[in-house]
Amino acid sequence: xxxxxxxxxFYYWEDFFLNQTIECGPYTVTEEEILEFAQKYDPQRxxxxxxxxxxxxxxxxxxxGWQTAGLMMRMVxxxxxxxxxxxxxxxxxxxxxxxxxxxxxxxxxVVEVLETRALNSKPTIGMVKTRWSCYNQHDELTTTIEAxxxxxxxxxxx
Amino acid sequence: xxxxxxxxxFYYWEDFFLNQTIECGPYTVTEEEILEFAQKYDPQRxxxxxxxxxxxxxxxxxxxGWQTAGLMMRMVxxxxxxxxxxxxxxxxxxxxxxxxxxxxxxxxxVVEVLETRALNSKPTIGMVKTRWSCYNQHDELTTTIEAxxxxxxxxxxx
Numbered sequence: 318x319x320x321x322x323x324x325x326x327f328y329y330w331e332d333f334f335l336n337q338t339i340e341c342g343p344y345t346v347t348e349e350e351i352l353e354f355a356q357k358y359d360p361q362r363x364x365x366x367x368x369x370x371x372x373x374x375x376x377x378x379x380x381x382g383w384q385t386a387g388l389m390m391r392m393v394x395x396x397x398x399x400x401x402x403x404x405x406x407x408x409x410x411x412x413x414x415x416x417x418x419x420x421x422x423x424x425x426x427v428v429e430v431l432e433t434r435a436l437n438s439k440p441t442i443g444m445v446k447t448r449w450s451c452y453n454q455h456d457e458l459t460t461t462i463e464a465x466x467x468x469x470x471x472x473x474x475x
Numbered sequence: 476x477x478x479x480x481x482x483x484x485f486y487y488w489e490d491f492f493l494n495q496t497i498e499c500g501p502y503t504v505t506e507e508e509i510l511e512f513a514q515k516y517d518p519q520r521x522x523x524x525x526x527x528x529x530x531x532x533x534x535x536x537x538x539x540g541w542q543t544a545g546l547m548m549r550m551v552x553x554x555x556x557x558x559x560x561x562x563x564x565x566x567x568x569x570x571x572x573x574x575x576x577x578x579x580x581x582x583x584x585v586v587e588v589l590e591t592r593a594l595n596s597k598p599t600i601g602m603v604k605t606r607w608s609c610y611n612q613h614d615e616l617t618t619t620i621e622a623x624x625x626x627x628x629x630x631x632x633x
Binding site for chain 1: 512515516517518519521531532533539540541542544545546548549552556557561562563564565566567568569570571572573
């Protein structure tokens, strides 16, 4: 699985700034992977069975919202996170599932920096708050996430 | 994958009430599934490689937070969601990764009802807000989620 061209730089905490945007993806979702994820993590009838899904308000198979979040994470990993000093995340302030993701959809995730914050308690680490907006091939917004991430600061030259 | 005894009742919206708690799980996490999830969805070094993970602040392999959320979803599915009139979720108000989940951890998820709300716009559906608290085998809180879910109301007898 590869979602795009690799990033051309390495991101430390200092490389993030207010209103910066980074486009991640695209990634095309298959029916097979929707069923595979749902069977293990979220076997509700609209995620795990095409025929049953037709009878629900979704009128067809849709990806588990947790899988969409996972695919956004992968797009963000390939977009910049793997080429960064990321040391994990304390959590998410908001996650909205606005529109279902269906087999064959091609997604992209636009990351926008909302806030950067230094930590008095940890002088080598800073926080970055970002909004992740996941669009499908019709430019419809499917999912938004507001996430906090920790990044190491750029090492001081000696 | 089965996480527990099946629920003994079917839950409509009317069956949820303030401060109700439902215990879901347990589920024991394997190293193999941590690596498998991370390779596809979140290939950061502390999720995807034991040796690299030793060198990070986590000092060992940890599950992607998105996988922990997925495993909580599965425990909740088996605990009551699959035996309910659930019609999906509009989103999450908060998700906190408080403590890493590691290979061999045995998790349980306690669901507590925070609010129930009827919808004027959709008379057949109601909303339920819940807090999901995921504990490990040491009774340490690893993850919390505050989720909104939609449930169909109990059909009116004729």
